[in-house]
Amino acid sequence: MRAVPSYQNLLYEEADGVAVVTLNRPERLNAMDNTSCEELRALWAHLRYHDDVRCVILTAAGERAFSTGVDIGGSWKQPASPFMVDDPISAVGPKSNDYWRPVIAAVNGMAAAGAFYLLGEVEFIIAADHATFFDPHVSHGMPAVNEPMFMLQRMPLGEVMRMSLLGRHERMSAQRAFQIGLVQEVVPAAELMDAARWSAEAIASAPERLAVEATMRGLWTAQSTTLANAMNSGVAFLSLAGAVEEITEKARGIKEQTRIEPRIR
Structure with a gap:
């Protein structure tokens, strides 16, 4: 069995063919800094060669937020030239790192902006009933481009447009996300991980x-x-x-x- 690397901003555990990966910066609403992005890429690279894991649950610590995207107040740095893009968060998802085993997202609380780089590449989403989804970019004078492109693969155009253009003025509820197909199951917060584990263990039990x-x-x-x-x-x-x-x-x-x-x- 391959040794599990240690992480600063992630929690990792595995049992019975299922790995649980937890974004662990609840004091920053699980926003991702450069360290988080580097660790997520390292995680998927590790799992590519770890055949004991047949399914992954991706979740987050605390009940306030799954992730609010980029940690603007953290160590984030961009090149001075607009022709050079250094955007570590654009490659934090499993598919962007060539990981092709099932990943289920268990969303508790807010999922905003850069969180969609992760949610856009999971197989399906289970949400706590208090979860919300929104993209605040335009409310801060910034264009919302890549994040809604990911969501357009999972949501109708009108819904993506509304979420992107209304910014901080509106949040999509878990129930509305379920109605439009972004979320596949909505459960009480206390039952979120049990619901995710049931699906993950069922997938992991497949014989091949x-x-x-x-x-x-x-x-x-x-x-x-x-x-x-x-x-x-x-x-x-x-x-x-x-x-x-x-x-x-x-x-x-x-x-x-x-x-x-x-x-x-």
Whole structure:
């Protein structure tokens, strides 16, 4: 087993194929500074080679905020020239770091601005009933560009426009986020981690890791390209997940597999 690196701004634990990663700066509303960004990139790099983890829960400490994005008051630095962009937060998500195993976000409290770099790259989101989503950029005289682009992959255009243009004047509730498909489940705050663990453990119990990863790659590819291109890529994903003969044999053996009693959501 690979040793788990130590972090300053993250908490990490794992059990039964599930890792729980916690943004741990509650005194700063879990805003991300340069250290946080470096540690998130190091985390995904570590997990790429850690096959014991089959699913990740990404959450945050405290009940006030999942993350409010960039810690402007911290150690954030940008080059003086507009032609040189040093934006560490743009590459903090799992997909940006070539990590292709399932990540579930458990959102407690506010999720704003730079938090969308993370939420835009998770498989799905479970939110506490007091969670809110907003992008304050324009209220501070700054353009909201990259963050809403991430959200446009998960939300209707009108909703992204409204959130981006209203800035601090409005926050989207967890229930509204559920209605438009940004959030897949809303639970009381006390039940948030139990709900996330249930989904993560169910995913981790799948018998073939590559089958899960191929499913993810197929869906993300279809999200970012044409259906025809995605279908062509799908042939490669099926092949990488196993020989056609093996997949066919598994399909034939479905009746002999252990019965799973599904819950109704």
